[in-house]
Amino acid sequence: MKITYPHLGSLSIAMHGLLEDLGLDVQAPPPITKRTINLGVRHSPEFACFPLKINMGNFIEALEAGADTIVMAGGTGPCRFGYYAQVQREILRDLGYNFEMIVLEPPQGQMSELVDKIKELCGDKSWPEVMRALHTAWRRIKAMDQLHALTLKVRPRELEKGSTTKAYKEALQPIASARSNAQIEEALRRGTKTVKAVPCDYEKDVLRIGLVGEIYMILEPYANLYIENVLGEMGVEVERSIYISHWIKEHLVLSSLGLKGSKQIKKAAAPYLNHFVGGHGWESVGDTVLYARKGFDGVVHILPFTCTPEIVAQSILPTVSREQGIPVISFSLDEQAGEAGFITRLEAFLDLLSQRRIKTKTM
Ligand code: SF4
Numbered sequence: 001m002k003i004t005y006p007h008l009g010s011l012s013i014a015m016h017g018l019l020e021d022l023g024l025d026v027q028a029p030p031p032i033t034k035r036t037i038n039l040g041v042r043h044s045p046e047f048a049c050f051p052l053k054i055n056m057g058n059f060i061e062a063l064e065a066g067a068d069t070i071v072m073a074g075g076t077g078p079c080r081f082g083y084y085a086q087v088q089r090e091i092l093r094d095l096g097y098n099f100e101m102i103v104l105e106p107p108q109g110q111m112s113e114l115v116d117k118i119k120e121l122c123g124d125k126s127w128p129e130v131m132r133a134l135h136t137a138w139r140r141i142k143a144m145d146q147l148h149a150l151t152l153k154v155r156p157r158e159l160e161k162g163s164t165t166k167a168y169k170e171a172l173q174p175i176a177s178a179r180s181n182a183q184i185e186e187a188l189r190r191g192t193k194t195v196k197a198v199p200c201d202y203e204k205d206v207l208r209i210g211l212v213g214e215i216y217m218i219l220e221p222y223a224n225l226y227i228e229n230v231l232g233e234m235g236v237e238v239e240r241s242i243y244i245s246h247w248i249k250e251h252l253v254l255s256s257l258g259l260k261g262s263k264q265i266k267k268a269a270a271p272y273l274n275h276f277v278g279g280h281g282w283e284s285v286g287d288t289v290l291y292a293r294k295g296f297d298g299v300v301h302i303l304p305f306t307c308t309p310e311i312v313a314q315s316i317l318p319t320v321s322r323e324q325g326i327p328v329i330s331f332s333l334d335e336q337a338g339e340a341g342f343i344t345r346l347e348a349f350l351d352l353l354s355q356r357r358i359k360t361k362t363m
Contacts, residue, residue, distance in 0.1 A: 001100075002027045003121075004067035006055040009219035010148065011244045013176045014141045019071070021133035021179070022122040027067035029058035032222040036061055041335050043091055050304035050334040051216035052084050054223060059088060063097045071121070074105035079278030079309050106251055138248070139181050143188040145243040147171055150195050152239065155232030157200040165229055167195045204235070207353050210291035212241045212284040213302035214310050217333065219244060224302050224333065225342050231300075234350060239296070241287040242280065265290065272316050281309030285316050292324035297353045299326055300346075305334035327352060 004027045005015045012028070019026045030036070032054060040057030059070055072088065075081035085103040092099065104117055119130055147168065155164040171191030178184040209231060217224050218240060231238050250262060262283060266274075269286030276282055288299045301317060303310030314330050321328040329349045331342065 001025060001069050002067050003069040003071060004029055004059070004062035005071050006058045007032055007220065008216060009221060009244070010144045010172070011141065011219065013144065013172070014137050017140055017176065018133055018137035021136055022118070022130065023125055024122060027062055027065055029062040030065065032058070037335050043095060045087070047306050048087070049080060049307055050223060051220075052088070053335065054220070055084070056088055056091065059092060063092070063099060068099050070099055070101045072101060072103055074103040076106060078276070081279070136181060136184070139184045140175060140178065141248065142245045143175050143184050144172065145245045146188065147175070147191050147195065148243070149240070150192060152228060152232065153237060154195055154198050154200060155229070156206040156235045156237045157202055157204050159199045159201060161233050163198045164195065164232065167198050171195055207236045207297045207350065207357070208239065209236050210239050210241060210287060210296050210299045211302070212287045212299055213280065214304055214307050215242050215247065215280055217302040217304055218242045225337065225339055227300065227302065230343065230346065234346070236350065239291070241283065262286070268293070272320055273312070277309045277312045279307065279309030281313040284310060284313035285320060288317060288320050288326065288328060289324055292320075292326035296326065297357060298349065299328045301328060301330040303330065303332050305332045327356065
């Protein structure tokens with residue numbers, strides 16, 4: 001068995017490490033390129049969500065490279081994610097690929113179902129070995145998220161453009177190759193030092209922007225046109241509303257204990273939206289309210305073209321913006337998105353935020 005997985009930002013690093021720790025032969029999907037997108041678009045339904053198309057491209061490239069088993073997440077709720085894996089499996093079979101697909105469904109109050117599926121994947125591993133591998137993967141994800149959050153603070157203040165991104169890549173590698181919790185802690189300690197050593201102007205007055213939207217678009221830099229790097233290098237401090245470690249804590253740990261997280265976000269969203277609409281639509285509204293309360297200069301909302309939960313959020317955000325006094329811009333992205341138009345709109349938005357800040361200061 002040669003197993004592969006879809007790309008999803010730095011989660012792919014943790015997934016690769018987990019599968020290797022479980023003793024599996026892993027075939028990483030090649031990095032996302034224009035070819036990946038073209039393959040995914042060519043072989044997906046036209047109105048499928050952009051993340052489905054990118055993952056289709058990942059799977060085709062990984063199967064071409066020798067993978068014969070795909071591990072994919074399942075989903076529930078009023079959005080198309082619930083049948084992504086099935087659609088992808090049928091299309092790939094029609095294309096003539098011979099493979100198995102293992103779908104990891106989110107636990108509906110039962111963490112054991114997910115763990116059983118993982119155990120099934122790696123038959124000869126003992127329970128303690130499986131649990132140890134899962135725990136190491138969790139530590140790795142948390143370390144990567146911690147480092148990522150730090151880069152978002154450092155990048156807008158860097159003296160040399162690109163130096164934070166370079167330091168981050170350097171810092172990430174040892175976390176990816178660490179094989180134990182102690183090694184991960186050490187790699188995180190060193191990585192934090194590397195990123196903090198980037199020469200910066202900490203007196204610089206920077207704009208603060210909250211990033212909200214659909215989880216794949218937030219986490220996968222290729223899909224969001226590297227928005228965090230672009231904004232950071234324009235001198236903007238970005239705060240990401242979603243980290244994969246938060247998602248795991250909420251959807252895998254708390255939900256399996258019958259507890260619900262993100263109460264604060266849902267409470268903040270309540271005057272505008274008070275029920276689940278699928279994906280992260282509810283959170284996009286609530287997080288925008290919270291960013292306004294925390295005094296952020298603006299919010300950037302990112303969604304894949306045709307994403308229903310985020311279209312609901314997008315229709316509500318102008319009211320939130322007006323009533324909460326926070327400028328919001330939405331980017332609906334897919335394979336047609338052009339970088340030039342994207343940058344122009346971002347620059348115009350930043351101009352507006354800067355003018356607004358000057359006006360507020362002189363009032
Ligand atoms: S949240 Fe949006 S993009 Fe993601 S699967 Fe659902 S509809 Fe598609």
